[in-house]
Amino acid sequence: MCIFCDIVEKKIPSKVVYEDDQVLAMLDINPLSKGHTVILPKKHVDSLLESDEETVLACAKVAHLLSKHICEKLNADGCNLLVNSHESAGQSVNHMHFHVIPRYKNDAVIVLNEPAPSIDLDEVLETIKY
Numbered sequence: 001m002c003i004f005c006d007i008v009e010k011k012i013p014s015k016v017v018y019e020d021d022q023v024l025a026m027l028d029i030n031p032l033s034k035g036h037t038v039i040l041p042k043k044h045v046d047s048l049l050e051s052d053e054e055t056v057l058a059c060a061k062v063a064h065l066l067s068k069h070i071c072e073k074l075n076a077d078g079c080n081l082l083v084n085s086h087e088s089a090g091q092s093v094n095h096m097h098f099h100v101i102p103r104y105k106n107d108a109v110i111v112l113n114e115p116a117p118s119i120d121l122d123e124v125l126e127t128i129k130y
């Protein structure tokens with residue numbers, strides 16, 4: 001019942017950019033920019049917030065490798081690495097994935113919004129300081 005698990009099992013075709021024992025990377029079917037790639041673990045985990053560390057690190061390693069590789073091959077000027085976790089953050093496929101979004105000078109890609117108003121930084125820091 002998970003489209004990315006079906007892709008890992010090759011029940012659904014995809015444009016595979018990279019594959020190893022733990023990770024698959026494919027071109028995003030609705031790219032935000034040329035070379036937009038999605039990196040996912042072969043094992044199903046719902047999102048970053050549910051994932052074990054090993055699975056996140058396996059994806060992060062490939063995200064680092066492919067960020068550099070894709071930018072170099074496509075002459076991108078930079079890239080965004082993005083992980084949406086849960087619906088409130090824009091996650092539409094509930095199988096953890098990292099987006100690598102190559103960026104080109106003057107492209108019109110919108111990734112992040114304006115800053116939120118009226119957030120007390122000291123209060124937040126007191127709550128989340130680790």
Ligand code: AMP
Pocket residue numbers: 003012014026027028029030031038083084090091092093094
């Ligand atoms: P998110 O909104 O962060 O959950 O991202 C899900 C991404 O998966 C979107 O950018 C979709 O375009 C992409 N996507 C969904 N189905 C497929 C598919 N079959 N092959 C490749 N990418 C897909």
Ligand code: ZN
Pocket residue numbers: 002003004005006043044045094095
């Ligand atoms: Zn899955």
